[in-house]
Amino acid sequence: MIVPRNFEWKDKNTIMKASRKIAAVVISAVLILGLSSQISNAQTSPGQLFEKALLAEEVQGDLPAAISLYRQLLDENPGDRTMAAQALLHLGSCYEKQGSDLARQTYRDLISKYGDQSAEVVQARERISRLEAHVAELNLQAEQHIKKGNEFFKQWAYEDAIREYESALKLRPNSLLAMNAQYCIGQSWYRAGNYDEALATLTNLIEKNPGSTIAPVTELMISQVEYAMENNENPVESKSESDGNTLVDPETGITYRKIKSFTGKDDVIEWTPSTRLSPNGKFLSSGNTIIPVNNSDPFKFTDMDVGLSVWSPDGNTLAFIAGDSSVYIVPVSPETGKTTGPPKNLLKRKGGRNLSYLTWSPDCKKLFYHLINDPEKKYTEIFSVNISDGVIRPLTSESIPQLSPSCSPDGQTIAFKGPYRDLWICPTKGGAAKKLLDDGHTRPNWTPDGKWIFSDGTVYGWPQSLNFFRLSDKFEFELTPPVKAGTYLSLSPDGKRLLFYRSSYQLIYGMKITSATGGPPYEPVAHLPAYGAQWSKNSKMIIIDSEENLNMEEGEQATRIVPISGGDSYVLDVDMELPGEMSSTYLSPDQKYLFFKVAAQDESEDLYMAPISIEEARVTGPPTRIFENWRCTGAYNTRMSVSHDGKKLAFIDDVDIWIYNLEDGSLKQITSSSEVKKWVSWSPDNRMISYWAFVENPDWNLETRIIPSEGGDPIKTLKDCRIYPMSWSPDSESLIMYDKDSLVLFNIITDEMQGIQEIISNRFVDIGNWIWSPEGDYFLLDGIEEVNSEQRYHLCKVPVNGGEITELATDDYDFKYDISYSPDGKWICYCYEKMEKVRPESTMWEADFDEVIEKFTSQ
Secondary structure (H helix, E strand, O other), rough: OOOOOOOOOOOOHHHHHHHHHHHHHHHHHHHHOOOOOHHOOOOHHHHHHHHHHHHHHOOOHHHHHHHHHHHHHHHHOOOHHHHHHHHHHHHHHHHHOOOOOOHHHHHHOOOOOOOOOOOHHHHHHHHHHHHHHHHHHHHHHHHHHHHHHHHHHOHHHHHHHHHHHHHHHHHOOOOHHHHHHHHHHHHHHHHHHHHHHHHHHHHHHHHHHHOOHHHHHHHHHHHHHHHHHHHOOOOOOOOOOOOOOOOOOOOOOOEEEEEEEHHHHHHHOOHHHHHHOOOOOOOOEEOOEEEEOOOOOOOEOOOOOOOEEEOOOOOEEEEEOOOEEEEEEEEEOOOOOOOOOOEEEEEEOOOOOOOOOEEEEEOOEEEEEEEEEOOOOOOOEEEEEEEEOOOOEEEEOOOOOOEEEOOOOOOOOOEOOOOOOOEEEEEEOOOOOEEEOOOOOEEEOOOOOOOOOEEEEEEEEEOOEEEEEOOOOOOOOEEEOOOHHOOOEEEEEOOOOEEEOOOEEEEEEEEEEOOOOOOOOOOOOOOOOEEEEEEEEOOEEEEEEEEEEOOOOOOOOOEEEOOOOOOOOOEEEOOOOOEEEEEEEEOOOOOOOOEEEEEOOOEEEEEEEEEEOOOOEOOOOOEEEEEEEOOOOHHHOOOEEEOOOOEEEEEEEOOOEEEEEEOOOOEEEOHHHHHHHEEEEEEOOEEEEEEEEEEEOOOOHHHHHHHHOOOOOOOEEEEOEEOOHHHHHHOOOOEEOOOOOOOEEEEOOOOOEEOOHHHHHHOOEEEEEEOOOOOOOEEEEEEEEEEEEEEEEEEEEEEEEOOOEEOOOOOOOOOEEEEEOOOOOOOEEEEEEEEOOOOOOEEEEEEEHHHHHHHHHHO
């Protein structure tokens, strides 16, 4: 029996027609079963094959069998367009029931190949439209589950993370999102120490998706799990720091007492300098989140993206910066921390991110803040805004940078940070400003009695000293809290204790790997400090600039070697006789030499080199001094570069470039000019050197110059543009550069410029780092996307001559730098910067203010 052309399981006309068609399928099934012996002895007709497929799909629910039969029908009857269109329509229906993305592609094939089959084409278009809307909604829900899972993963709440990833997996089975979710599940089991589950999850992922982009990095992850199983290693240190509630600083004798621990859901504070304690001491605010000190669950006081929130002195109001750096105020209950009304936009701003600090007047009638109000001045100024009427007024007419205002307890004086971290004061009513002392002050605070100003020197959450200044006699001292006590938080509500907070999070400069074909990233060693990275020649290891002690707060610089398939990293042994302390190590690209500075007793610094073996992980010969009294200012990697053939070293001494021949030890100066220079780099053919020159004039213009590597006049001088070492194309004929804030491709030979910015401008607001592919047919870049005033970085592969952009390292939105290809072209390594959880709990500590004063004033 040939099924009519208009046969459709989900007929849209009437229920009666659908019922008759169901009956027809059932009757057909009975006939097929009854005549099975006869059919088996004869060739199956297209109609009979179609009926068998319908039976498997609609009656038996055996979708794999139905898919196989529909495909057989298409293969055996290429000339029957009517039958082919019907088969494709039902094939798409089978994929749709499986939740597979192949459904839409099947419907598209029907439309493109069988446009003359109007009835089926109409239905295919309707289904595509419905599916795309449905899939978009499912994708959004799945992405939200993955995002929430990532948040739990970040907090070490691995079981909660797995539940979120599993929800995403159920929503979008048989999709790229599902593969990413399953990979994340495997990572979560591994980090939780459940290696059996991790191995089973990751192995299953590869078995089901052997040719996918996620397979290569999953194989690395499996190797990491197997190594941990063999060596019984825990991937994350999880020892509690709850033991020891008191510590005495051996340097000062001051006692610090732990008064609170935060674990689980209430351990959410990453960035201590933006955290504030409520006046009654019951709550902490961090961003848009309120954290009760009694360990009950945190909650958000607004859904807006908040940069800083500050309690009013009476505890009845929160002021916060949100969105495009606008200032809002919202009423809150001092007892519950909950809002008691809607937010009010006190200071509306459009664009700009330089308003980042707020402080209240003691009477709660004003807010003080800093920002660059006049673009012509190019420096921040302090302003006040009235809470009642929104009137804005500048505080001082001083033509100096003004930052971090803090109001005195009597409301008469503002202390602020001036240029060079100097401490200044001015009247709150406006007028002339006065400098109190030089250096050492970043965020002024007042004691309740107004007798002392002390400044928090915290940088990126690392412990820094508190600098105290007594106004009566200008007596000052410096207090550095122990590492375990953390960084300054605030004074206690009664003003008698200094409170400190040690977050379980820390700013990490780490390293990850991703497949050159796409997929999620992979981290060989969690929480490993990495400030720069390069591949070993065999593509099996990565050599990183790191630290000898992985405490991450007290480490010494070291070169570490990291196996990419898992296992412990190990330090390059640099034991050798040196006349001073070694620092600023730089490894040659061929990994034959280690370059470094040595500080002499007279505080001068010499440039040295030593031969090394990565395989043996040690220095293999005595050190050689290259340059005496090396005047290197700024980051060392911007001041030296080894030629691509490994024969010469270019380095900047003070303002001039020198070439050191690594084979014969000869030294040659190739520039003689007074401009400050930076980012010296060789062309791949070793014939040219590029560098930045800062030309001194009223605007300090930047020029990029290209000179012969033997010295001489510039081949090219490019004004107002930046060229990095990774900018050279493999054939040394082109450069990727920033030309007046636009990314362009510049041909050195023809001077032609090709715009690159427009390729990505529809998606990204700016570009971070970039690097050429080994073949030179595309490049990688870190595109910056703005999402709710938050910057997300996307590692993308961009064809030089145009084409589809491919995103790599999916779901990793952190800032990336030092991007490099492995020598075999299979992997991409990059370093990243982010706040990451490195301890199981956050802790709050206190020290008696009177004891601190007594210890220092009695010396």
